[in-house]
Amino acid sequence: MSTVVDSVVVGGGLLGSALAWMLARDGADVVLLERDQLNQHASGQNAGSLHFQLEYRMVEHGLEAARQAAEAMPLHLDAADHWARLGDELGESVGVVQNxxxxxxxxxxxxxxxxxxxxxxxxxxxxxxxxxxxxxxxxxxxxxxxxxxxxxxxxEGKADTRRAGPALARGAKRLGASILTRTKVTAIERDGLLWRVETSSVDADGSSTARSFHAQTVMLAGGVWTSELGAMLDVHLSTxxxxxxxxxxxxxxxxxxxxxxxxxxxxxxxxxxxxxxxxxxxxxxxxxxxxxxxxxxxxxxxxxxxxxxxxxxxxxxxxxxxxxxxxxxxxxxxxxxTPDQLPLAGEVPGRPGVFVATGGSAFTLGPSFARILTDLAQGRSTAIEMAPYQPLRFGGLAHV
Ligand SMILES: Cc1cc2nc3c(=O)[nH]c(=O)nc-3n(C[C@H](O)[C@H](O)[C@H](O)COP(=O)(O)OP(=O)(O)OC[C@H]3O[C@@H](n4cnc5c(N)ncnc54)[C@H](O)[C@@H]3O)c2cc1C
The missing domain is CATH 3.30.9.10 (D-Amino Acid Oxidase, subunit A, domain 2)
Structure with a gap:
């Protein structure tokens, strides 16, 4: 038996938790699937810098590389605005200081x-x-x-990496999102007009349970595992x-x-x-x-x-x-x-209803990514020109 929801979010870092919160805020029926624990990986281990200036890694190879990296600036400006409002919108502090x-x-x-x-x-x-x-x-x-x-x-400033992701996940839960930890996504396949997402959960006694979900939209918020999730869809998400x-x-x-x-x-x-x-x-x-x-x-x-x-x-x-x-x-x-220092963000070409965001300063950019993907999934336009971040711009659609 499969559970039908509007959206499946894969990954419970900052991005996945922000997505679950924003989608639930829009009234969507959401399930977030996290293989380990919420905020266990990069989102809970990072430096918490909210940096909007070009970083050293973007300027160390000269002006041309810096020019290319600067194409992410519309996302950074959007993120600065989001972080400033996030605690108030969520009703809980995420430790943001923009001094x-x-x-x-x-x-x-x-x-x-x-x-x-x-x-x-x-x-x-x-x-x-x-x-x-x-x-x-x-x-x-x-x-x-x-x-x-x-x-x-x-x-510029900082946010508290120990608070931000979990606070967003709590916000999502308050709005009715389901959050399943120790639940690994093992396959994502097209099934008619929906996506079927297969999972394997580790139970308290160490045994595992298989479960599947059907959804119109699937959000890939797998951080460093994004390419692995792409492979389940036969696409090369180059990270x-x-x-x-x-x-x-x-x-x-x-x-x-x-x-x-x-x-x-x-x-x-x-x-x-x-x-x-x-x-x-x-x-x-x-x-x-x-x-x-x-x-x-x-x-x-x-x-x-x-x-x-x-x-x-x-x-x-x-x-x-x-x-x-x-x-x-x-x-x-x-x-x-990513190879060009710009994130991968947007709908995956040839995989309708599958959205992804990752790459670079994705803690800083997390709330902005989440809003953009939520808007796109809900059929709203986004004010930011997304072409530079097209997820398959390095090639990689195996078959449709
Ligand atoms: C040491 C360090 C310092 C950093 N400093 C900064 C900084 O100061 N500012 C900044 O902006 N960025 C920084 N970053 C980068 C930033 O931490 C990450 O880009 C960001 O946290 C990514 O968030 P995410 O939610 O996309 O991914 P993650 O936090 O990695 O979450 C992805 C989640 O997906 C889950 N997952 C993967 N595959 C599956 C599957 N098959 N099924 C179910 N779940 C799955 C994983 O278990 C994981 O919990 C830093 C990174 C590191 C490592």
Whole structure:
């Protein structure tokens, strides 16, 4: 026997939970299927940066690559607006603070990158101001004398990664969505005008139960497992898995109100509401591999010591006070980017009613992705031109 619903959401990270909430808010009958626990993977492991300026990884390969990455700016502007309203709409805080973000330069070359970057971002409508070293220290006295310039974006900030996803899932539940954890989607097939989604759930006694759902729309919110879900539909959703490193520094009275990033090295840092300082910014870990040498996305990646040290050094150089505080914990997580740095987002061509969003800063972009996919699924138009993010733009429709 199969359960018929309006929408099946695959994945219970930030995106899946936001989708379930938004679809339920529209009155849809939704079931969210999560293989593990809600918020267990990237959405609960990430740095929580709400970054709208182009990140270091987008500017490190020159202006042309930065220009391409900037095509995601309409999504970022939309996301900035969503995060600002999210707690009020949900009726529960998701720990959003938008005190502004600084991207730092420590030499003339990096300052020149900031200038080119700011010009590009302004052409897309992002509010960015360039500051010299003294100006930046006047608003951020915790920064070192080595900082010679910064780009300030007032929209940037952070959200609480431990609260945001679960709060959205609770919101979805309050509106009647069903949420099934320890329930893995094993197949997605066309069945007449609907999609049949097959699942396998792990029960309390360790046995497994198979169940199927029929739905008009299927939302793929599988993060780093997106390509695996695409394979169930015979489409190649091209994503590149990455393992990244994060550290948290011991509690100290609040002194960093901003999100801090760097134009010349991998660095993001921010102080949480509990006083700890989160340090990340894209330092790699090593993906685990299976017996055939392929990435094993379900196994914990391996920590690279040099990444932990390099990240800490970059942080201490620009915020010298951090040198006197201990690192409490370091962890690794997996996420995904795409070959052109732009997300995959929208309806999957040739698979009517199947929608996907993933790639890059998908914590920052999660609420925006969810709104756009919900609008498209409900037959509403979206103000954002979605062609640059077309999910099969790298090729990959096996057969219709
Ligand atoms: C260390 C680190 C730092 C980061 N920092 C930032 C940052 O500061 N800002 C930012 O914007 N982004 C950041 N990111 C990226 C960001 O975390 C992710 O892009 C985002 O969380 C993805 O959310 P998601 O809901 O799409 O995926 P996920 O949170 O990965 O959730 C996907 C879910 O789908 C489930 N799933 C997969 N396959 C199946 C299946 N077959 N059946 C059922 N369920 C399935 C998984 O179990 C998982 O729970 C960072 C990532 C990492 C790893």
């Amino acid at each position: 502004g973000g600084l991207m730092l330069a420590e030499n003339a070359e990096q300052a020149a990158v900031l200038e080119r970057k700011a010009e590009l971002e302004r052409s897309w409508g992002l509010d960015v101001t360039l500051l010299d070293g003294d100006e930046v220290r006047s608003i951020a006295p915790y920064l070192s004398e080595s900082v010679v310039a910064a780009a300030f974006c007032p929209l 590149i898995p990455l393992a990244l490193t994060m550290s948290v520094i011991a509690k100290t009275p609040s002194f960093i109100p901003h999100l801090v990033q760097h134009a010349g090295t991998r660095l993001s840092l921010k102080q949480s509401s509990d006083g700890t300082v989160l340090v990340g910014g894209g330092w790699p870990a090593r993906l685990a591999t299976d017996a055939d040498g392929r990435p094993d996305l379900s196994a914990r990646p391996h920590l690279i010591q040099e990444s932990v040290a390099g990240n800490a050094l970059a942080a201490m150089r620009v915020v010298p006070r951090l040198a006197s505080l201990p690192v409490l914990r370091t962890w690794v997580g997996t996420t995904t980017v």
